[in-house]
Structures are given as structure tokens and as C-alpha cells.
Amino acid sequence: MTSRKFLFLQGVATPFFRKLGEAIQENGYEVFRVNFCGGDRWFSPSKNTWRFSATLEQLPAWLEEKHQQHRFTDVILFGDTRPIHLQALPLFKRLGLSIHVYEEGYFRPDWITLEQNGVNGHSRLLCKDPAFWQQQPVEKLKTAHPIGKNFLPRAWHDACYRLANASFSPAYPHYQTHRPFKAYREYLGWAQRMPTNKLWREHWEKTKIQRLIASNRAYYLLPLQLDSDAQIRVHSPFVSVQQMIVTVMASFAKFAPADSVLVIKNHPLDTGLLKHSKKVRQVAKTLNISERVLFLETGHLPTLLQHTKGTVLVNSTTGTSALHHGSPTIALGTALFDIPGLTFQEGLDRFWQEGRPADQALFSQFRQRVIQETQINGDFYSYKGIQLAIAGSLAAMQITPQTPKTAPILTPIPTPIVAPAKLIYGGKLPETSYLYKER
Incomplete structure (x- = not known):
């Protein structure tokens, strides 16, 4: 024994x-x-x-x-x-x-x-x-x-x-969840967001993506993470997802090619309580780039990654998918895959013009070792x-x-x-x- x-x-x-x-x-x-x-x-x-x-x-x-x-x-x-x-x-x-x-x-x-x-x-x-x-x-x-x-x-x-x-809450009087909202508020948010996505948004946004790809217009992808994610709150320089959104949009407006588009895709499990789409519209209007920003609640991520000119994220595991699909990628937070040769290391402002795909041999070695260990x-x-x-x-x-x-x-x-x-x-x-x- x-x-x-x-x-x-x-x-x-x-x-x-x-x-x-x-x-x-x-x-x-x-x-x-x-x-x-x-x-x-x-x-x-x-x-x-x-x-x-x-x-x-x-x-x-x-x-x-x-x-x-x-x-x-x-x-x-x-x-x-x-x-x-x-x-x-x-x-x-x-x-x-x-x-x-x-x-x-x-x-x-x-x-x-x-x-x-x-x-x-x-x-x-x-x-x-x-x-x-x-x-x-x-x-x-x-x-x-x-x-x-x-x-x-x-x-x-x-x-x-x-x-x-x-x-059982009376038995645990001092317990505080790590999640930002109470359960009933999150479920109300999902109850509003999920049916809407299924009933009409998936089809409508799929059409938007197809039109964007067919236009051959260069676009960058910003996949959002959950605001409660420790990757945002602990392993990044941002205190919230919306602070990150403002930072990225400001850099895009100033340094990205003038005819390019920023596609911001919401997280599939987001409750909708923080109104990211509303925030994006407000910031885009302030920066005078409303015609260059597309916010998606849904969308097939591999399709977006295959055609994007670059992917900007904090430290989401979407990063490994972006590297796999050959999308130039920059990580704004601490990420396991944030390695010279895989991700862009010279800062966000330069990324829009200078981003380059990952070394696929290095990515294969990285992937194999991470999976193995x-x-x-x-x-x-x-x-x-x-x-x-x-x-x-x-x-x-x-x-x-x-x-x-x-x-x-x-x-x-x-x-x-x-x-x-x-x-x-x-x-x-x-x-x-x-x-x-x-x-």
C-alpha cells in the first residue's frame, strides 16, 4: 500500500x-x-x-x-x-x-x-x-x-x-466566486444572446464573412476572450477586455493600411452583459473608422484565420490555431506560444505593416513538445x-x-x-x- x-x-x-x-x-x-x-x-x-x-x-x-x-x-x-x-x-x-x-x-x-x-x-x-x-x-x-x-x-x-x-450558500458565508457576475445575470445574458445567434445572426454574419473574403480586402482579426478569464486579468497588461479593445482599435486606426478592415469576433461563451459590440461602435465612431470595423458575434474561426492578414490577441489559445493556419500573429499578454519566430515581437504599432507568418518548423517543434509534456x-x-x-x-x-x-x-x-x-x-x-x- x-x-x-x-x-x-x-x-x-x-x-x-x-x-x-x-x-x-x-x-x-x-x-x-x-x-x-x-x-x-x-x-x-x-x-x-x-x-x-x-x-x-x-x-x-x-x-x-x-x-x-x-x-x-x-x-x-x-x-x-x-x-x-x-x-x-x-x-x-x-x-x-x-x-x-x-x-x-x-x-x-x-x-x-x-x-x-x-x-x-x-x-x-x-x-x-x-x-x-x-x-x-x-x-x-x-x-x-x-x-x-x-x-x-x-x-x-x-x-x-x-x-x-x-x-447551500448559508453554509459558505464568506465564499466569493471568481466570476464577475452573479449566475442569474449570466443566464439572462445567455438566454438573450444564444437564441439570437442561432435564429438569424449565424446566417447573416456568414454572408458578411463571405463578402469580405470575396472582396480581397485585407483584414486583421481580433478574437475576444472572456472578461473573467485569468489570462486577461492576471497574465496581461489589461484590466479588462474593453481596455484591450480600445488599445487595439487606436493602434489600428493610426498604423494599419488605410484600406484594411479590423474584424472583431466575440467569444462564443460571452454573456453579452458587457455590450462589447456597443463599445466597439462607440470607439470606431470616435476614431472615425466605422467603415473599417466589423464586429461578429459568430463566425467560423478557421475560415477567418485562413484569409486574415494578421491576428491580434492577448493570449488566447486561438493563437495556436492562428499559427497553424499561417496567420501572422501578435500576443499582447503572456502566452506560452509568444516566441520569436512564431509571433511578432516588435510591438503592435509595427505589426499592422510588418507582421509575418510563423516558422512552421519551429511551430511543429513547439506543438509536439507542449502536447507531449x-x-x-x-x-x-x-x-x-x-x-x-x-x-x-x-x-x-x-x-x-x-x-x-x-x-x-x-x-x-x-x-x-x-x-x-x-x-x-x-x-x-x-x-x-x-x-x-x-x-
């Missing part, structure tokens, strides 16, 4: 952490979980689970006391910039624990990220020296099983998480994706599935399965009093 003990902090709003913990536990390891809110409680196991209801300032001392009692060896969490994790990580690093940090995939779809100690701007692979990526060629590239669409299970899990947050096939949301992600995670953590109950996780499922959540995630759910038992 091994002496490793795993502590789970806050995860993604799906059953992934619960299922991963069960798989680890079934192989002889002790697993513990901390719930910080009702949503965490909804997706938690019934055993070895603690409720943290104090203030964030009290968290390090509370965790250290738990460590003294149980002697954890490994910590697992999703995202290293959430307020909870920012409080906890210095303690775990001082104690010398193995820290496993999950994040959405650096390459999407079909991949998730798992790194030691940090992700994105805190990744151990963050290096701007091209020689770093060229010195260790990867002999065999990982292959990915296609995951398929996961919007419906993702939306279902998110709704359950938010409802549980509201239902940080990416796991799967996702956090769908049945098939979770199965594959758990199998890859166990291998990455050097945990070999040995029991019959765990073994099926290793068998890829040939097609996505659509079924109610109760059927997908472990059959009939236990009663609430057992499912959410805490100590």
Missing part, C-alpha cells in the same frame, strides 16, 4: 474531480476533498470531505493544520489564479508537495492541460528562446481520440453547480472526454489502474454518448444526505 495522499481543492464545475478521485482511491491511495461552496459540494464524494467556511485569509493556516493531521503528498486543483488557490499554493510549495494543476487545453479541441506547479503564464515551459524548443525533439507525438461536441453536458453541469451554490486527451465535460482524461491523468501521475472497476476508463469510447447526467455519471444518484456528507 502506497503512502501517497491526495488533496483535491477547487475543480471545474463537472464530475471530473469526483471521478478522478474515485479512480485514484480505488488504486489504494487516500483521497481528501475541500468544499469551498455549494457547487463544490454538489460534485463532491461522500467520504473524506471537509467544508471550509471561514475567510480566505484563514485558509493557509487551516490547510496547514489539515496537513499536519494527514500528511498530504499531492495536491490537485483547477486553475492556479483563483483566489482560493492563490492563498493555498505558497503553503503547498513551502511544504514541498507535488502540485498538479489542471486547465483547459493549450490545444483544442480534444486536449486538456495538466502541469506541475502552474499553468499558462506560470508554466514551467514558458520560455521565449527558440533554442529551448528545438533542443529536445519529440520522438513520437501523442495522438488524440476525437471528443465531439460537449456544450450540452457542459451547460447542464454549470447549471447544477450554480443552483447548488445558491442552495502537458496535454492529455479528453475533456472535463462529456462522458467520453472524462473517461479519456482520467486515464491520461492516472498515467501522468504514475498511478496504474489495476482493479476491474477502474480498467474500463482506459477503453476509448468510439462515439460520444448523449444521455441524462444521472445515467452518464455513475447510474442512480444517492440521496442528498449521503451524496453530500461532510465532516
Whole structure:
């Protein structure tokens, strides 16, 4: 029996952490979980689970006391910039624990990220020296099983998480979410934006894109990120997406070719609450470039990338897609792919005239190494994706599935399965009093 003990902090709003913990536990390891809110409680196991209801300032001392009692060896969490994790990580690093940090995939779809100690701007692979990526060629590239669409299970899990947050809020009086808006406001925003996009905007904007491409008029692409994204708030010089929009539009107006167009594409999961389109219209009018700016709520990203004269972004994973499609790219924030030879390094004002495509040989080396060392096939949301992600995670953590109950996780499922959540995630759910038992 091994002496490793795993502590789970806050995860993604799906059953992934619960299922991963069960798989680890079934192989002889002790697993513990901390719930910080009702949503965490909804997706938690019934055993070895603690409720943290104090203030964030009290968290390090509370965790250290738990460590003294149980002697954890490994910590697992999703995202290293959430307020909870920012409080906890210095303690775990001082104690010398193995820290496993999950994040959405650096390459999407079909991949998730798992790194030691940090992700994105805190990744151990963050290096701007091209020689770093060229010195260790990867002999065999990982292959990915296609995951398929996961919007419906993702939306279902998110709704359950938010409802549980509201239902159990008295038990967590000091919890503050890292998201900027309350759940009901976000859902109202989506309820207005999503049907409109589907009913008429997708067709109308597809026509706009086709006309722009057919005109042979040069255009630059600015894909927006979510305002709540840590990539914006932590790993960039901007405090908001709209500050970035103003900066880019001002530079475009002054330095881009006079006959070029700036295409600003909204994020597909944006709630619409910040009214980016209205902000773009106001700024364009002020800069006298209204006829040179096109705002899109939808649009096929690969098509836009294939024909654009250049892509401007902060640090979105759209950057890797832009590099793949040969689009000259500039990253305005801290990004793993912001490397001389891949992205433009001489500043935004010069980019409009001097941007150039990436070195595809260097990009291939970059992609292979990042996938080999940080990416796991799967996702956090769908049945098939979770199965594959758990199998890859166990291998990455050097945990070999040995029991019959765990073994099926290793068998890829040939097609996505659509079924109610109760059927997908472990059959009939236990009663609430057992499912959410805490100590």
C-alpha cells in the first residue's frame, strides 16, 4: 500500500474531480476533498470531505493544520489564479508537495492541460528562446481520440453547480466566486444572446464573412476572450477586455493600411452583459473608422484565420490555431506560444505593416513538445472526454489502474454518448444526505 495522499481543492464545475478521485482511491491511495461552496459540494464524494467556511485569509493556516493531521503528498486543483488557490499554493510549495494543476487545453479541441506547479503564464515551459524548443525533439507525438461536441453536458453541469451554490450558500458565508457576475445575470445574458445567434445572426454574419473574403480586402482579426478569464486579468497588461479593445482599435486606426478592415469576433461563451459590440461602435465612431470595423458575434474561426492578414490577441489559445493556419500573429499578454519566430515581437504599432507568418518548423517543434509534456486527451465535460482524461491523468501521475472497476476508463469510447447526467455519471444518484456528507 502506497503512502501517497491526495488533496483535491477547487475543480471545474463537472464530475471530473469526483471521478478522478474515485479512480485514484480505488488504486489504494487516500483521497481528501475541500468544499469551498455549494457547487463544490454538489460534485463532491461522500467520504473524506471537509467544508471550509471561514475567510480566505484563514485558509493557509487551516490547510496547514489539515496537513499536519494527514500528511498530504499531492495536491490537485483547477486553475492556479483563483483566489482560493492563490492563498493555498505558497503553503503547498513551502511544504514541498507535488502540485498538479489542471486547465483547459493549450490545444483544442480534444486536449486538456495538466502541469506541475502552474499553468499558462506560470508554466514551467514558458520560455521565449527558440533554442529551448528545438533542443529536445519529440520522438513520437501523442495522438488524440476525437471528443465531439460537449456544450450540452457542459451547460447542464454549470447549471447544477450554480443552483447548488445558491442552495447551500448559508453554509459558505464568506465564499466569493471568481466570476464577475452573479449566475442569474449570466443566464439572462445567455438566454438573450444564444437564441439570437442561432435564429438569424449565424446566417447573416456568414454572408458578411463571405463578402469580405470575396472582396480581397485585407483584414486583421481580433478574437475576444472572456472578461473573467485569468489570462486577461492576471497574465496581461489589461484590466479588462474593453481596455484591450480600445488599445487595439487606436493602434489600428493610426498604423494599419488605410484600406484594411479590423474584424472583431466575440467569444462564443460571452454573456453579452458587457455590450462589447456597443463599445466597439462607440470607439470606431470616435476614431472615425466605422467603415473599417466589423464586429461578429459568430463566425467560423478557421475560415477567418485562413484569409486574415494578421491576428491580434492577448493570449488566447486561438493563437495556436492562428499559427497553424499561417496567420501572422501578435500576443499582447503572456502566452506560452509568444516566441520569436512564431509571433511578432516588435510591438503592435509595427505589426499592422510588418507582421509575418510563423516558422512552421519551429511551430511543429513547439506543438509536439507542449502536447507531449502537458496535454492529455479528453475533456472535463462529456462522458467520453472524462473517461479519456482520467486515464491520461492516472498515467501522468504514475498511478496504474489495476482493479476491474477502474480498467474500463482506459477503453476509448468510439462515439460520444448523449444521455441524462444521472445515467452518464455513475447510474442512480444517492440521496442528498449521503451524496453530500461532510465532516
